[in-house]
Amino acid sequence: MSENFDVVVIGGGPGGYVAAIRCAQLGLNTVCIDKQVNSGGEPSLGGTCLNVGCIPSKALLDSSEQFHRLNNQFAAHGIQVENVSVDIQKMQNRKEGIVKSLTSGIAQLFKANKIQFIHGAAKVVAGHTVTVTNNDGVLTDTLTAQHIILAPGSTPVELKSMPFNYDTVVDSTGALNFDEVPERIGIIGAGVIGLELGSVWNRLGSKVIILEAMDKFLATADQQVSKEAARQFKKQGLDIRLGAMVKSVEEESGKITLTYSKGEKDHQEVVDRVIVAVGRRPATEGLLSPDCGVSTDSRGFIEVDNNCQTSVENIWAVGDAVRGPMLAHKSSEEGVAVAETIAGGHGHIDFNTVPWVIYTSPEIAWVGKTEAELKEEGVEFRSGSFPFAATGRAKAMEEPIGFVKMIADKKTDRILGVHMVGPHVSELIGECVLAMEFRASSEDLARTIHAHPTLSEAVHEAALAVEKRAIHKVN
Ligand code: FAD
Ligand code: NAD
Numbered sequence: 138m139s140e141n142f143d144v145v146v147i148g149g150g151p152g153g154y155v156a157a158i159r160c161a162q163l164g165l166n167t168v169c170i171d172k173q174v175n176s177g178g179e180p181s182l183g184g185t186c187l188n189v190g191c192i193p194s195k196a197l198l199d200s201s202e203q204f205h206r207l208n209n210q211f212a213a214h215g216i217q218v219e220n221v222s223v224d225i226q227k228m229q230n231r232k233e234g235i236v237k238s239l240t241s242g243i244a245q246l247f248k249a250n251k252i253q254f255i256h257g258a259a260k261v262v263a264g265h266t267v268t269v270t271n272n273d274g275v276l277t278d279t280l281t282a283q284h285i286i287l288a289p290g291s292t293p294v295e296l297k298s299m300p301f302n303y304d305t306v307v308d309s310t311g312a313l314n315f316d317e318v319p320e321r322i323g324i325i326g327a328g329v330i331g332l333e334l335g336s337v338w339n340r341l342g343s344k345v346i347i348l349e350a351m352d353k354f355l356a357t358a359d360q361q362v363s364k365e366a367a368r369q370f371k372k373q374g375l376d377i378r379l380g381a382m383v384k385s386v387e388e389e390s391g392k393i394t395l396t397y398s399k400g401e402k403d404h405q406e407v408v409d410r411v412i413v414a415v416g417r418r419p420a421t422e423g424l425l426s427p428d429c430g431v432s433t434d435s436r437g438f439i440e441v442d443n444n445c446q447t448s449v450e451n452i453w454a455v456g457d458a459v460r461g462p463m464l465a466h467k468s469s470e471e472g473v474a475v476a477e478t479i480a481g482g483h484g485h486i487d488f489n490t491v492p493w494v495i496y497t498s499p500e501i502a503w504v505g506k507t508e509a510e511l512k513e514e515g516v517e518f519r520s521g522s523f524p525f526a527a528t529g530r531a532k533a534m535e536e537p538i539g540f541v542k543m544i545a546d547k548k549t550d551r552i553l554g555v556h557m558v559g560p561h562v563s564e565l566i567g568e569c570v571l572a573m574e575f576r577a578s579s580e581d582l583a584r585t586i587h588a589h590p591t592l593s594e595a596v597h598e599a600a601l602a603v604e605k606r607a608i609h610k611v612n
Contacts, residue, residue, distance in 0.1 A: 147267065181240045321344045
């Protein structure tokens with residue numbers, strides 16, 4: 138095919154497919170090129186998020202959480218269960234079914250919006266031109282466009298000391314696909330993936346040891362939240378070792394010996410599987426020919442300004458491959474903003490209100506600044522917090538764990554950040570994002586009626602606590 142489009146989108150993840158749909162909604166003749174295939178080798182839209190990221194991990198988190206509850210929490214409700222077992226193959230099939238229905242849903246949305254889809258690997262060459270090659274490296278298409286949106290996403294970082302063998306040493310994709318519960322798992326990195334996938338296999342019965350290079354646990358989160366989360370994870374049996382640097386990995390007869398240093402000493406752990414979860418890097422290798430003019434930084438991130446404009450006019454880049462957090466909703470928001478800018482509107486992204494959620498149990502969620510960040514910036518603030526243990530709903534749910542903390546500007550009372558650890562906080566954070574988006578004060582939330590009994594009452598009480606007037610705790 139050789140054709141001219143208004144917009145060529147490279148990448149069909151939450152950055153690219155959302156940008157393509159918004160472009161089509163705005164009347165632009167749009168094509169999206171994506172190279173992802175599913176386990177059956179078929180093209181599969183949705184990128185990392187739908188295929189091997191957000192969705193399959195949440196499917197397994199939910200299945201394993203049900204199993205954990207059955208074993209550990211039902212008795213408190215007076216419900217006796219015996220001979221509980223888990224069918225891993227069925228659990229994995231359920232996950233695959235969810236992925237398949239969502240990825241094929243994107244293909245249907247493309248059809249409905251008259252977006253052309255090309256399966257293959259795209260490369261940007263000079264003159265706003267994009268070439269596409271198939272799996273055999275054969276050139277299949279040459280496209281030109283007024284605008285190009287780059288959304289190639291990211292891939293897992295591989296450690297030189299322990300290259301993936303995709304069997305016993307795996308990345309997050311491998312860790313989503315284990316067909317049996319390993320007896321002992323070593324996870325390198327106590328970040329988001331290490332904690333979420335560590336939780337899955339820990340709940341299903343593996344002994345999980347997480348080796349984290351840094352001395353601080355969840356350093357970017359509110360430190361009180363990190364402390365409470367660490368306490369809860371320890372109770373669940375997750376063995377998190379901070380300041381641990383892996384030195385060597387040796388495999389013999391299916392057993393892996395991890396040698397790591399912690400403090401002055403060397404230690405060893407023997408495990409059956411290793412999951413490496415030490416971050417992700419931009420997937421920009423082979424994407425840009427040197428003459429296309431788009432610049433990348435030393436780590437391969439595509440350089441963009443605040444509006445996602447690259448170094449070349451009318452070539453834009455969004456999502457994991459550009460600066461900022463590697464989150465699906467951040468990618469999609471950038472995709473929408475770029476589409477609207479291209480169509481002559483005004484794209485808007487508020488980077489101060491990007492929510493973070495870690496889907497462990499208890500869940501962790503936050504938006505805005507932490508107390509530590511505000512102190513460093515010299516901003517004066519007040520904060521108030523409220524424990525879930527003092528809410529009727531959390532008690533009724535047998536989950537009286539964690540708290541909500543709200544931080545507001547000392548002079549203006551404008552909300553600067555909200556930090557939570559506890560049940561379903563992934564759903565509670567939305568209210569706080571909206572409040573910050575509307576530049577609300579803590580008083581605005583304190584004066585908002587929250588239904589009783591709900592978990593959201595903890596948000597209400599945290600807002601009241603900023604003024605030291607929470608009702609259901611001593612201020
Ligand atoms: P991607 O989703 O990576 O999509 C990029 C697409 O472009 C891919 O399909 C890729 O094959 C394709 N591509 C790349 N180069 C080319 C090329 N040259 N030609 C054609 N196609 C190309 N984020 C959250 O917000 N919430 C979560 O709960 C969450 N959970 C996660 C769990 C795991 C295990 C992982 C790994 C990630 C998770 N993330 C989560 C992160 C989230 O998946 C990413 O932030 C998001 O997918 C980024 O979207 P994107 O569109 O920028 O890139
Ligand atoms: P991460 O950046 O969250 O955590 C990586 C961890 O590995 C860090 O704590 C780091 O200090 C540690 N580390 C780095 N090198 C190490 C080494 N050699 N030895 C021991 N520890 C080492 O990265 P991730 O967990 O791989 O996740 C990648 C990205 O995917 C995240 O940044 C996140 O944006 C995204 N993600 C989001 C969600 C979510 O939103 N719920 C879920 C999964 C992934």
